[in-house]
Amino acid sequence: MDNNQITDWELIQLSNRDSKNFKYIVERYQVRIFRYLKRMAYFSNEDIEDMVQEVFIKVYHSMNDFESTDKFSSLIYRIAHNHLVDRIRRSNSRVKENFFEDEDALMLVRSEINLEADLASQEAVEKIKLAISRLPENYREALVLKFLEEKTIEEIVDILRKPQGTVATLIRRGREMLKNELLKAGIFA
Amino acid sequence: MKDLSNKIIQSIEDQAVRPVPRWQYAAKKILFWIMSVLLVFFSALALALAVYLIQSIDWRVYAMFGYGNMLVFILNAFPYAFIFLLAVFLISAYYFYRKTPKGHKINVSTLVLLLVFSGLGAASMLHILGINREAYFQLARMPFYHQMMFTKEREWSHPDRGLLWGEVVSVSRNDFSLRDMSGKNWKVAYDNSTFFEDRIYSDQGQNVKIIGQRNGIDNFQAKKVQKWDGVMNCNGHRNMMRGGNAGGMMGPRGMMNWK
Missing domain, CATH: 2.40.50 (OB fold (Dihydrolipoamide Acetyltransferase, E2P))
Known part of the structure; x- marks a missing residue:
């Protein structure tokens, strides 16, 4: 079966008939969810893979909550977001510094400033990662969804289940905070 | 990362996970809508009852009740219980509305204004139709009502x-x-x-x-x-x-x- 030709809605119908078809939904979204979870908190790759599994089992359990007019990816991200919040709360783990990938950190900062080539030294990258990890979780998540996951405001509204104004504020304030952190770190003059 | 699809399917089968039927989600959505509307109605009823109680107070004889001054009398006569219920119902309506499928999309201030004005509109209707008066009669039949509340019957x-x-x-x-x-x-x-x-x-x-x-x-x-x-x-x-x-x-x- 050519997975790419079938819509999410059709895949859900197929998965309802036979759970084995759910495999195609997993194949379509697992990398994105893995990356999203990894960007949001520091966990080992094995832990993230376990979380991805748990997320998809929950997605399978509640896939009928999806309406054909909505975006299925928003439902999956929402479940992943809730799962992550729950997991962080349960493990009582604090977000560690430097858990961002170098490329992600630079990409997030590029949305804010035009990095000079020489600024993108390893030392600068470490400072940027530190600045990002210092952002409060809700602001960081809004920035990650907007600039790394490339979600629209409407999608972020559905993922975080927050009003549009609140999401816009989270992104705007998150950017301001990030700028300030970068200023403090001497990255951004 | 590894391809987890087979492992996930295996886990779903091992744990016998089944998708929640669509009708259950539909029922839940309807329930949240009904609860939102009902709670707005109850908050309106609480407000209309509070208005009725304030309106039915015999202000001319307040001094004879032994309260001395008007402020003390007003503080005693104020229908705290109904105002409290009004707040509880409105907050609950807010919570239930937020749980409806599109309930998260509306801004806090817009939703609060919407609920307050819906409550005020419904309370006005209840007052005009005299339903608050009828409701008061029903409440007044309850034992201990007059002991708990400031009512003209008690006063x-x-x-x-x-x-x-x-x-x-x-x-x-x-x-x-x-x-x-x-x-x-x-x-x-x-x-x-x-x-x-x-x-x-x-x-x-x-x-x-x-x-x-x-x-x-x-x-x-x-x-x-x-x-x-x-x-x-x-x-x-x-x-x-x-x-x-x-x-x-x-x-x-x-x-x-x-x-």
């Missing part, structure tokens, strides 16, 4: 302070019998100086409020006798006011003329 049940209300049981030349809220019978005396707001009949069910003076265990001298708004008898039942001639229902003196 007019202070014969020592010169305030008495009740149901007229019989009428004679110089006095009439009255049964108060607790079921106690009073002999209420009147004379030429007694002011009557309207006419009084001896047939059961007519309620009056009296300003006067207590003269013993169950005697009361009336100075002013007024209608009890024609809404309740001592047992909290509706009382249909009898107007004009109540044929065959006169007391020993017949129909008294109120001054």
Whole structure:
């Protein structure tokens, strides 16, 4: 079966008939969810893979909550977001510094400033990662969804289940905070 | 990362996970909508009841209740319980609306304004239609209601302070019998100086409020006798006011003329 030709809605119908078809939904979204979870908190790759599994089992359990007019990816991200919040709360783990990938950190900062080539030294990258990890979780998540996951405001509204104004504020304030952190770190003059 | 699809399918089969049926989600969504609407209705009812209670307070005689000044009286008479219920219902309506499928999309301030104005609109309708009044009668039938709440029934049940209300049981030349809220019978005396707001009949069910003076265990001298708004008898039942001639229902003196 050519997975790419079938819509999410059709895949859900197929998965309802036979759970084995759910495999195609997993194949379509697992990398994105893995990356999203990894960007949001520091966990080992094995832990993230376990979380991805748990997320998809929950997605399978509640896939009928999806309406054909909505975006299925928003439902999956929402479940992943809730799962992550729950997991962080349960493990009582604090977000560690430097858990961002170098490329992600630079990409997030590029949305804010035009990095000079020489600024993108390893030392600068470490400072940027530190600045990002210092952002409060809700602001960081809004920035990650907007600039790394490339979600629209409407999608972020559905993922975080927050009003549009609140999401816009989270992104705007998150950017301001990030700028300030970068200023403090001497990255951004 | 590894391809987890086969592992996930295996876990789903091992754990016998089944998708929640679509109808359950539909039922949940409907339930949240119904709860939102119901809670707005209840908040409107609480507000309308509070308005009714404030409206029904006899402000002219507040000093006789022994509160001294108006502020103390207002603080005592304020319908805290209904305002509290109004807040609880509105907050709950907010919570349930947020749980509806698109409920998260609306801004906090917009939703609060929407709920407040819906509540105000519904409360106005309940007030215009007199449903708050009906609801009050039902509540007033509940045991201990008058002990817990500031009600005019309770406040007019202070014969020592010169305030008495009740149901007229019989009428004679110089006095009439009255049964108060607790079921106690009073002999209420009147004379030429007694002011009557309207006419009084001896047939059961007519309620009056009296300003006067207590003269013993169950005697009361009336100075002013007024209608009890024609809404309740001592047992909290509706009382249909009898107007004009109540044929065959006169007391020993017949129909008294109120001054």
